Amino acid sequence: MARYVIRRLIATIPTILGVTIVVFMFLRLIPGDPAIAMLGEHATEENVSRVREQFGLNRPTFLDREALKQGDFKGFINTQYFIYLGRLLRGDLGDSIHRRIPVAATLMQRFPATMELAFFSMFVAIIIGVPVGIISAARRNSILDSTTMVGSLIGVSMPIFWLGVMLIMLFAVILQWLPAGGRLSSSVEFTPTTNFYLIDSLLTFNIPAFVDSFQHIILPAIALATIPMAVTARMTRSSMLDVMQEDYVRTARAKGVTERLVLYRHALKNAFLPIITIIGLQFGLLLAGAVLTETIFSWPGIGKWVYDSILARDYPIVQGGTLLIALIFVLINLLVDVSYAYLDPRIHYD
Amino acid sequence: MPTLTPASIMIERKMTKTTQSDIATIDYAVREHRSLWVDAWRRLVSSRTAQAGLFIVSFLILTTVLAHFFWEYNPKTDLDYTLKLKPPTLIPNEEVPSVHIFGTDKLGRDIFRRVVHGGWNTLMVGIIAVTISLVIGGLLGLLAGFFESIEMTRLEKILLLVFLGGLMGFLPAWIAEQPVQIVLFALLGGAAAMFENFLAGRSARVVLFAAVGLLIGGGLALFVSPYTAIVTGLLGGLIGAALSLQLGGSLFSNITMRAMDIVLAFPSYLLAIAIVAFLGTGLEKGMVAIGIVSIPVFARLVRSSVLSVVQKEYILAAQSVGEGHGRIIFRHIFPNVLSPITVQTTLGIGSAILAAAALGFLGLGAVPPEPEWGAMLGDSYKYLSSGAWWAVVFPGVAIMLIVLGFNLLGDGLRDALDPKMKV
Numbered sequence: 005m006a007r008y009v010i011r012r013l014i015a016t017i018p019t020i021l022g023v024t025i026v027v028f029m030f031l032r033l034i035p036g037d038p039a040i041a042m043l044g045e046h047a048t049e050e051n052v053s054r055v056r057e058q059f060g061l062n063r064p065t066f067l068d069r070e071a072l073k074q075g076d077f078k079g080f081i082n083t084q085y086f087i088y089l090g091r092l093l094r095g096d097l098g099d100s101i102h103r104r105i106p107v108a109a110t111l112m113q114r115f116p117a118t119m120e121l122a123f124f125s126m127f128v129a130i131i132i133g134v135p136v137g138i139i140s141a142a143r144r145n146s147i148l149d150s151t152t153m154v155g156s157l158i159g160v161s162m163p164i165f166w167l168g169v170m171l172i173m174l175f176a177v178i179l180q181w182l183p184a185g186g187r188l189s190s191s192v193e194f195t196p197t198t199n200f201y202l203i204d205s206l207l208t209f210n211i212p213a214f215v216d217s218f219q220h221i222i223l224p225a226i227a228l229a230t231i232p233m234a235v236t237a238r239m240t241r242s243s244m245l246d247v248m249q250e251d252y253v254r255t256a257r258a259k260g261v262t263e264r265l266v267l268y269r270h271a272l273k274n275a276f277l278p279i280i281t282i283i284g285l286q287f288g289l290l291l292a293g294a295v296l297t298e299t300i301f302s303w304p305g306i307g308k309w310v311y312d313s314i315l316a317r318d319y320p321i322v323q324g325g326t327l328l329i330a331l332i333f334v335l336i337n338l339l340v341d342v343s344y345a346y347l348d349p350r351i352h353y354d
Numbered sequence: 355m356p357t358l359t360p361a362s363i364m365i366e367r368k369m370t371k372t373t374q375s376d377i378a379t380i381d382y383a384v385r386e387h388r389s390l391w392v393d394a395w396r397r398l399v400s401s402r403t404a405q406a407g408l409f410i411v412s413f414l415i416l417t418t419v420l421a422h423f424f425w426e427y428n429p430k431t432d433l434d435y436t437l438k439l440k441p442p443t444l445i446p447n448e449e450v451p452s453v454h455i456f457g458t459d460k461l462g463r464d465i466f467r468r469v470v471h472g473g474w475n476t477l478m479v480g481i482i483a484v485t486i487s488l489v490i491g492g493l494l495g496l497l498a499g500f501f502e503s504i505e506m507t508r509l510e511k512i513l514l515l516v517f518l519g520g521l522m523g524f525l526p527a528w529i530a531e532q533p534v535q536i537v538l539f540a541l542l543g544g545a546a547a548m549f550e551n552f553l554a555g556r557s558a559r560v561v562l563f564a565a566v567g568l569l570i571g572g573g574l575a576l577f578v579s580p581y582t583a584i585v586t587g588l589l590g591g592l593i594g595a596a597l598s599l600q601l602g603g604s605l606f607s608n609i610t611m612r613a614m615d616i617v618l619a620f621p622s623y624l625l626a627i628a629i630v631a632f633l634g635t636g637l638e639k640g641m642v643a644i645g646i647v648s649i650p651v652f653a654r655l656v657r658s659s660v661l662s663v664v665q666k667e668y669i670l671a672a673q674s675v676g677e678g679h680g681r682i683i684f685r686h687i688f689p690n691v692l693s694p695i696t697v698q699t700t701l702g703i704g705s706a707i708l709a710a711a712a713l714g715f716l717g718l719g720a721v722p723p724e725p726e727w728g729a730m731l732g733d734s735y736k737y738l739s740s741g742a743w744w745a746v747v748f749p750g751v752a753i754m755l756i757v758l759g760f761n762l763l764g765d766g767l768r769d770a771l772d773p774k775m776k777v
Contacts, residue, residue: 022616026625033632069529075581157403157765161758163708163728165715166750169735173746177739292621296712300735311716314631326628330620337619 008345016338020331027327028088031059031319042101042317058098058320060087097324102316107324111306115328116199117187118298118305122290124202125225129233130283137240137279142267144245152237159234164293168227168300175223183220185302192216224301228293232286239282243275250274277348284340288333394693397770404766410759414752418473427471429723434462442744457744459734461723465745469752472725476756479641479710480703486645488699491652496691498610498653499660500683501603504669507679512547514606515597519543522593523570526586530575535586538570539593546597560598567594611657614650622647623709630718637720640713644706655698659691666690693771697764704760711753727753 034041039055056062064070064083071079091098097107140149176184187201188194194213196204202221205213247253248271256270257263294307302308306325313321398404421427442457456465506514523539546563553559571590575583617625629643630636663669664687672682713719714728722729727749734745 018612019615019619022613023619026616026620027628030628030632033629035634067529069531069582072529072582072585073579075579077581080585154403157761158754158758161704161708161754161761163711163715163731163750163753163757165712165728166731166746166753169731169738169746170750173738173743177741288621292624295624295627296715299716314627314716314718319632322628322631326620326624329624333621334619 005345009342012338012341016334019334023327023330023334024089024092025085027323027330028085030323030326032065034319038319042319044317055101060084063087092327097327098320100313100321101318103318107320110309110321111324111328113199114304114306114309117201117303118291118294118307120200120202121221121224121228121297121303121305122287122294124221125228125290126232126283126287128225128229129236129286132229133233133236134240134279137237138244138267138272140237140241141244141248142263149241153241156234156237159230160238162230164227164230165296165300167230168224168297171223171227172300182223184223185220185300187217187220187304188213189216189220224297224303227300228290228297231293232283232290235282235286236279240275240279243278244271247271247275277344280343280347281340284336288336291329291332394767394770398766401766401769403762404770407759407762407764407766410755411763414473414756414759415477417470418477421470422474425467425470427467427725429468429471429725434458436462441742456748457742459730459745460737460742465730465748468725468730469727469748472727472730472749473752473756475637475720475724475726476707476710476753479637479644480707480760482641483645483648483706483710484699484702486642487648487652487702488695491649492656492695494610494614494649495653495656496660496683496688498607499657500664500679500687502607502657503661503664504603504673504679504682506603508547510603510679511550512544514603515543515547515601516540517543518601518605519546519593519597522596526571526575526589526593529589530571530578530582530586532574532578535570535574535590538574539567539590539597542566542570542594543597560595563594563598564591565594567591567597570594607657610653614653617647618650618654620647622651623712626709627713627716627718630713635718635721637710637714637724637726640710640719644709644713647709648702648706651702652695652698655694656691659694660687663687663690693767696771697768700760700764700767704757704764707753707760708757 031038038059039052039061040047042055043051061084066083066085068076068080068083071082095108097111099106100110136152140152143149172184175182183189192213194201194205194210194217197208198204201217202214205211205217253266253270256266261270291307294303294305295311296307297303298305298307299311306328310322310325313319313325399408443452443454446452452464454464454466456469459465459468501510517540519542520536520540523536526539527533527535542563553562567590568587569590571593572583572587575586620628623644626640626643626647629646630640633639633643669682669686672686677685710719710726711728711731714726714730715732717729717732720726720729722733730749731746731753734742734749738746
């Protein structure tokens with residue numbers, strides 16, 4: 005088990021290196037001079053040279069063969085990519101072009117907002133999706149089953165930004181039950197410690213803040229949870245149907261175990277492996293979906309910051325945000341793989 | 355005596371005792387030549403979900419194509435401030451003198467007209483993006499899966515190693531500014547494959563090839579500078595050692611799939627958004643970005659399907675009668691992995707459309723005033739607070755309908771093509 009985990013960890017290193025190269029290469033996609041593209045046509049000489057300095061734009065892209073000719077081995081790899089990689093290892097994602105603040109610090113500060121929304125949405129998706137899938141499988145071909153299946157198909161086909169806009173229109177504009185955006189009303193007094201508003205307010209017994217931030221998270225969470233909920237329900241159903249045809253389920257029924265116990269003790273336990281995979285995958289996609297959802301609901305997380313920065317051509321932020329989300333995605337896939345080995349003792353990885 | 359049919363003649367000749375119903379059965383089978391695809395089509399149209407999907411998709415494609423060719427629309431001149439943000443009007447009145455069944459948008463443009471015309475862009479995105487990912491991903495997956503499980507022929511091995519040698523040789527060649535090194539390393543790769551039994555499995559082989567690599571890399575570079583020669587020599591040694599190992603198809607598969615893993619490490623449309631953000635906005639760029647991002651989906655699917663097909667007896671049979679690899683791939687494997695590909699293509703069009711709509715919504719897709727559903731939504735949702743629901747509802751419904759159509763169709767196809775296949 006430990007050996008497998010270590011091997012799996014080592015196997016992710018090339019992937020992570022590849023990810024850094026892809027994110028680094030984003031800058032190469034910019035048509036023309038990146039420094040001018042970021043600062044605009046009328047940039048001052050001083051600003052242009054500052055940006056050039058930050059990205060090492062005066063250096064070669066990957067390797068400096070001219071420096072090598074002179075015997076300068078350090079200069080050989082003192083290039084854009086390796087400067088980028090070196091900074092990355094020190095946790096330095098560069099500075100924002102326009103506001104001149106370090107990207108990494110702000111990303112970390114905004115990270116809890118995105119995670120809170122993502123976790124909450126995933127929670128909603130699981131507590132609704134899994135039971136619905138189980139019931140659909142148990143009552144296969146019933147009206148309930150076909151309604152769920154059609155409903156989940158519609159859920160998967162729904163553009164989440166449109167759903168978000170519709171939710172705002174219905175619940176915030178017409179009914180005025182819930183706030184249209186943001187994380188907290190300005191009238192509520194609250195100083196978060198970790199930026200996870202729900203947990204912070206609960207731990208400090210600040211009930212008004214808890215209720216208010218809860219109201220704020222409902223609509224974006226519904227919008228974000230729709231697709232993973234639908235996918236989870238479908239996966240649970242098909243996985244359950246598969247397992248229910250196994251011999252051990254028939255045996256359990258034959259020896260007189262109640263249907264409820266068969267369902268939860270025998271079937272669900274064995275059906276859970278593919279469900280976990282799907283949940284892991286969906287969580288990664290959820291983080292990507294955050295760019296859209298956060299934009300619509302003015303949720304002050306990473307996604308909205310990345311979007312605003314795309315419009316402002318503040319590329320270090322876009323690079324940093326994309327890299328962070330990709331790394332979390334890689335980490336989640338790793339966790340799913342490892343949990344496989346842990347949950348299913350039959351699997352040997354040698 | 356029953357009527358003379360091919361089946362009855364066959365039976366007359368071979369058997370003595372046949373019943374009327376036997377003849378009827380065989381007759382049916384002979385006359386009705388039933389192929390997998392005819393069968394699948396029957397199963398498809400008999401399923402309720404597939405019917406719905408087929409109806410939605412063909413209806414939307416038909417209206418879109420008809421509108422594109424027969425209903426003139428110039429987005430550049432479409433502008434009428436007097437009709438700004440009017441709700442749906444079915445009967446012309448004094449305020450709104452013309453019929454607008456979906457209402458008008460912020461520039462007084464008829465939303466119905468723009469929704470119908472916007473379908474063209476949406477379909478183009480779906481088709482082009484999926485074609486990119488299908489062709490590239492499918493081919494990579496096919497080759498990766500095939501050579502992972504079937505021993506390469508000598509010629510294929512030589513070709514692969516020549517290619518790899520040249521590819522790896524590119525690095526020292528670039529550093530030393532000597533393009534000739536690419537050719538030499540390619541030749542070294544060819545030699546490694548040609549003499550694969552020479553000192554097979556011994557460390558002497560590795561040392562020998564590493565030494566040759568060192569000479570190629572370092573020797574030539576001495577003319578440039580001694581420091582360059584040190585680096586390229588080391589690289590050449592490594593390349594030589596790598597080439598000396600008896601590498602086969604699994605290497606190709608490994609390289610391909612690791613590259614796919616890197617792309618898969620990004621949540622798909624976040625990568626598309628990032629690519630377009632840096633490349634500059636535009637529908638064409640969006641299509642290409644979405645296409646590239648979904649290459650791994652196809653590569654993985656095709657590879658795993660090929661891996662399961664390759665185990666079948668008929669592949670072994672084809673190999674044992676001496677059929678060439680190209681023939682096996684295209685005559686035996688490709689037709690048998692076609693059903694998962696068909697399903698994924700259908701579903702892929704749906705998700706490509708969703709991704710493109712998301713890009714349009716964020717203002718990174720179609721350039722205004724070009725009609726595109728996602729962009730129309732992004733344009734209008736700010737006016738929601740002033741009550742202009744129609745500008746947001748109809749483009750959104752259009753996106754949802756077409757994606758739903760493709761998803762229903764894909765689901766139906768999955769059941770029709772392979773009843774055993776799962777979600």
